Amino acid sequence: MKKIIILLVIISSQQIFAQVEFKVLDSVSDNFKIKYSEEKHEYNPLHVGDVWQYDFGYDSFGGHVAGQLRTTRIVSDTIVNNKQYYKKIHWSNDFYDIEGFGTYWERNDNVTGNSFVLDVYDVDNDGNTDEELAIDSLELPTHSFYKSYKYADWLISPGLRNAHIIDSGWVIISFYSIPIDTVAIKIVEYSELFLIETIADRWGVIGIWAESPTRPLTGVIINGKQYGTIVSVEDEIQNSATFQLNQNYPNPFNPTTIISYYLSKRTKVKVKVFDILGNEVVELVNENQDQGYHEISFSAHNNNLNLSSGTYFYQLVTHEKTITKQMLLIK
Numbered sequence: 001m002k003k004i005i006i007l008l009v010i011i012s013s014q015q016i017f018a019q020v021e022f023k024v025l026d027s028v029s030d031n032f033k034i035k036y037s038e039e040k041h042e043y044n045p046l047h048v049g050d051v052w053q054y055d056f057g058y059d060s061f062g063g064h065v066a067g068q069l070r071t072t073r074i075v076s077d078t079i080v081n082n083k084q085y086y087k088k089i090h091w092s093n094d095f096y097d098i099e100g101f102g103t104y105w106e107r108n109d110n111v112t113g114n115s116f117v118l119d120v121y122d123v124d125n126d127g128n129t130d131e132e133l134a135i136d137s138l139e140l141p142t143h144s145f146y147k148s149y150k151y152a153d154w155l156i157s158p159g160l161r162n163a164h165i166i167d168s169g170w171v172i173i174s175f176y177s178i179p180i181d182t183v184a185i186k187i188v189e190y191s192e193l194f195l196i197e198t199i200a201d202r203w204g205v206i207g208i209w210a211e212s213p214t215r216p217l218t219g220v221i222i223n224g225k226q227y228g229t230i231v232s233v234e235d236e237i238q239n240s241a242t243f244q245l246n247q248n249y250p251n252p253f254n255p256t257t258i259i260s261y262y263l264s265k266r267t268k269v270k271v272k273v274f275d276i277l278g279n280e281v282v283e284l285v286n287e288n289q290d291q292g293y294h295e296i297s298f299s300a301h302n303n304n305l306n307l308s309s310g311t312y313f314y315q316l317v318t319h320e321k322t323i324t325k326q327m328l329l330i331k
Helices: 002-012 030-037 233-240
Strands: 020-025 051-055 069-080 083-092 103-108 115-118 132-136 145-148 161-175 178-190 195-200 204-209 215-222 225-228 256-263 267-275 280-289 292-299 310-317 322-329
Touching: 020 215, 051 204, 132 145, 161 195, 256 267, 267 292, 280 292
Parallel strands: none
Antiparallel strands: 020 161, 051 069, 051 215, 069 083, 083 103, 103 115, 115 132, 145 161, 161 178, 178 195, 195 204, 204 215, 215 225, 256 292, 267 280, 267 310, 310 322
16 A cells, blocks of 8 residues: 555645646546546557657656656557557667567557557467457456556566556646646556556556656647657657667568667668578668668568578668667568
């Protein structure tokens, strides 16, 4: 119960983070509850262009370091097995491109309200990267337990974990002190990760607690509407990173995968693929490219290539840096 109190005190203190306020209510009217129960809920909002940004500049003693942000973005959608999934990217300017701050494809079930993620990293080790795994069941009542693959690729306790809805309630969300929404919240503990999230209907995660002060939501864009301050991801990367090569997606793949990378300035770029013996398979890029994000599609089966299953390497080469990563082709 101590963890619940810590989390709620910070949110209910009505502190203002970039003009966005979250105030926990003791209760709402019975009529409001009845009407609300008849509405469609979306604790995991999914729209292309949605952005959540959190202030992660707090240490375990409550001290603050300016400029440390965590950003979650939804950048695209796709259809897999006749179901629509949304590409969600987690980025943090003090933990970039590591497990747990990666890329996921998520969807919500319109009937149950449960959320799922595509198992592109094969975190359950069954060789199937086309299946989906459950991440949240937030329509369950308080004190419910369920199994979750949320953040399943974290180095801390990877794979299946236990989720526990430790509390629920109501919150008023205000902008410049003007109330704009009253919604239900669920407080969920992912015990193996030592992580607690406060998740609001229609708004997503509004507070993150991980054995330290709550990391507050400072800005959000939901379905095209922005509240609070959003620092652009490009600005974040420019302030903290140089050249970055991301893990290909999907991985394992068959036969096509996406290779993406970030350039901190305009430069000459080469992107190559090698087999496990170090032999060059193909050169995908050899040109001058502008600063920013870049993506390229690589197919292991086209007019010039017909690669067999196995481990391959892809490499980003600039005048300043060479980065190599591994990928797995499964046929």
